[in-house]
Amino acid sequence: MDADLILVGGGLANSLIALAVAARDPSRRILMVDAGAPAGGHTWSFHEPDMNEGQRRWIAPAVACAWRGQEVHFTKFSRRLRTGYASLTSQSLAGAVAACPSVTRIQARADRISAECIETDGNRTLRAPCVVDGTGRVPEAYMALGWQVFVGIELECEAPHNRAIPIIMDARVPQHGGYRFVYTLPFTDRRILIEDTRYTDGAVLDDADCAAAVGAYAAARGWSGAEVRRERGVLPVAMAFDAPAFWAAAAGGAVPVGMRAGLFHPVSGYSLPLAARVAEVVAAHPGDTEIVFAAVRRFALAEARRQSYLRFLSRLLLRAAAPEERRKIMEHFYRLPDALVERFYAGRLTLADQARILIGKPPVPIANALACLRERPLLHDARRKRGYDGPAVLAEEQAL
Numbered sequence: 001m002d003a004d005l006i007l008v009g010g011g012l013a014n015s016l017i018a019l020a021v022a023a024r025d026p027s028r029r030i031l032m033v034d035a036g037a038p039a040g041g042h043t044w045s046f047h048e049p050d051m052n053e054g055q056r057r058w059i060a061p062a063v064a065c066a067w068r069g070q071e072v073h074f075t076k077f078s079r080r081l082r083t084g085y086a087s088l089t090s091q092s093l094a095g096a097v098a099a100c101p102s103v104t105r106i107q108a109r110a111d112r113i114s115a116e117c118i119e120t121d122g123n124r125t126l127r128a129p130c131v132v133d134g135t136g137r138v139p140e141a142y143m144a145l146g147w148q149v150f151v152g153i154e155l156e157c158e159a160p161h162n163r164a165i166p167i168i169m170d171a172r173v174p175q176h177g178g179y180r181f182v183y184t185l186p187f188t189d190r191r192i193l194i195e196d197t198r199y200t201d202g203a204v205l206d207d208a209d210c211a212a213a214v215g216a217y218a219a220a221r222g223w224s225g226a227e228v229r230r231e232r233g234v235l236p237v238a239m240a241f242d243a244p245a246f247w248a249a250a251a252g253g254a255v256p257v258g259m260r261a262g263l264f265h266p267v268s269g270y271s272l273p274l275a276a277r278v279a280e281v282v283a284a285h286p287g288d289t290e291i292v293f294a295a296v297r298r299f300a301l302a303e304a305r306r307q308s309y310l311r312f313l314s315r316l317l318l319r320a321a322a323p324e325e326r327r328k329i330m331e332h333f334y335r336l337p338d339a340l341v342e343r344f345y346a347g348r349l350t351l352a353d354q355a356r357i358l359i360g361k362p363p364v365p366i367a368n369a370l371a372c373l374r375e376r377p378l379l380h381d382a383r384r385k386r387g388y389d390g391p392a393v394l395a396e397e398q399a400l
Contacts, residue, residue, distance in 0.1 A: 003031035004286070006128040008110045008118055010034030012044050013258025013275045014134035015093050016059065020279035022100040023058040028286060030102055031126060033118060035109040041090060041231040043152065043185070043193060045166075048084030049342040050273035059276060062096035064089045065187050073170040074331045081338050085166050087185055088272070110135075113254050115289040129288040133254040139262050142249075144240035144378035146318035147203045148269045150183075151210035152195035153218075154229040160189045161223050169334070171327050173217065179317070179326035182217050191228070194218055199326060201318065203234050235269035238262065239315045240378035243304035247297045255282070255293045261300055265347060266310040267317065273346065274303065306347060309354050311375060320368035328363040 005021060007014040010032050018030050047070075051059070066086035072079050097103055108120040113135075117127040138145070163186040171181040179199040186192045196213040211230075218224070241262055250256050257263065257278050264271040278296060285295045317329050334341065340353050349357075 001128055002126045003029040003104070003128045004130070005030045005282075006118060006126060006131045007032045007134060008034075008113050008132065008254065009134035009136060009258075009260075010036065010094075010097075010105065011134060011136055011258065012042075012088075012093070012271060013136075013260075013263070013278065014132060015062070015097050016272075016275045016279040017132060017134070017257065017282050018097050018100060018103045019058055019062065020276070020283040022102050024283040025286060026100075026102050028102060030100075030104070031128065032097070032103060032105045033108055033110055033120065033126065034105070035107065035121075041229055042233075043087055043089050043231060044093075044272045045085060045087040045185075046270065046272045046276075047342060047345045048086065050270075050346045051276055055276045055280065059088075061099065062088045062093045064092035065185070067165045067186075069165045070168045071165060072168055072334050073172050074327070074334065075172055076331060077335070079334060080165075081168075081341065083338060083342055085168070115252065115254055115293075130292050131254040131289055132282065132292070133256050133260055134258045136259045138236050138259050139246050139256075140236075142242045142246040143236070143238055143262060144381060145203075146237040146239060146314060147200050148197060148233075148235040148237055149200055149203070149205040149210070150195045150197040150233050150235075151205070151207055151214060152183075152193050152231045152233075153211065153214045153227055154187070154191060154193040155218060155223060155225045156228050157190045157192065157223050157225040159222075161186060161192050161221070163192060169330065170217075171330060173213070175324050175327055178323045179330065181330075182214075190225070192223065193229075194223075195231075199237065199317065201323075205232060205234050207232060236264065237269060237314050237318065238264070238266035238307075238311050239318060240311060240375045241266075241304055241307075242379050242383070243301055245383075247301065251293070255289060255296050257282075257296065261296070263300060263303065265345070266307050266314050268345060270345065303347070308375065309349060310344075310347065312372065313357070315372035315375075315378075316364055316369060320364040320372050325364070332360070332363045333357065 021028055063086050068084055070081050070085045110118045111121055112119040113133050117125055119125050167184045169181040173182055181197055183195040183197055194214045196210040263274045281295050281299050285292050317326055343349050
């Protein structure tokens, strides 16, 4: 065997698995195989309550910056939330993984991935008892999706930008083509990341338009300086997910994780908190692919059931509201208590929370909201994509 664990893909999910496994058992030999360079242009963030103290401890070496609080801005109100916030960058994450002696990185493309081995583009076969597939392909054939597209530009400002904490959403910007907001992360007193983000029906990103919007936002605040980094993203927003069918189709292969397994927050697109939880599942099961697959599958199906309400909220946002009216849903949500907002991002809404979100003047027409109640109709389209004509089994109907 070439290793105890092979991780195919060097993105967020597999990098966190490497950190969690190394923290739990430094003797396990980990081989990370990825076609790209270890450093790229990505930022991943989490709200402090998204993870427990133990998770925050082993992920700490990968954190690039953390803040005490965050802000949101809408046309009718602004608000500061007490919730802590932290971000990882490609560089900080790669540095944390590189510091683990038990992890070896190979730059190669995996042409074939199985439960026992992978074959690389250099005609090399690598074997391990457990193989994990974190290559990041979203399982679109099993999902109904909207999209969150963005371009982020990190500036080194000529003068202090005077921002102390992140702005998670600034929706005071013009709304066109969907719900639009600007997101900012102040890494130092002069360095700040500015992202123009849009919730859209299609996975189309207009790089030039988003970049121009970032420039206009910066100029309006007197921020000028040199661009030091740029990132772009097309993230899925899940309105429906046939998780049992996905996991049934994946049986017998490598363990799917991260975006590859649909493991992300259905509304926000945040993937880091779930990736950390899956990393701990993998770390706690030092067995072969079959054992780890079963453990991750149990976790993922339970999570898919818990996320059914969040997928309903995504349907409200993308199907019940007209594109120019989607901002009203987020305005309504951000008037709710801090603790509820924290549980929303952590994916741990209570039944009382779910009722509270829907109480009050509806931000969308009632008839449109009622049409979004059922997830099953959207799965019919997903089943047709993969040429399947059998019954859909929703995650909440599937016994573990």
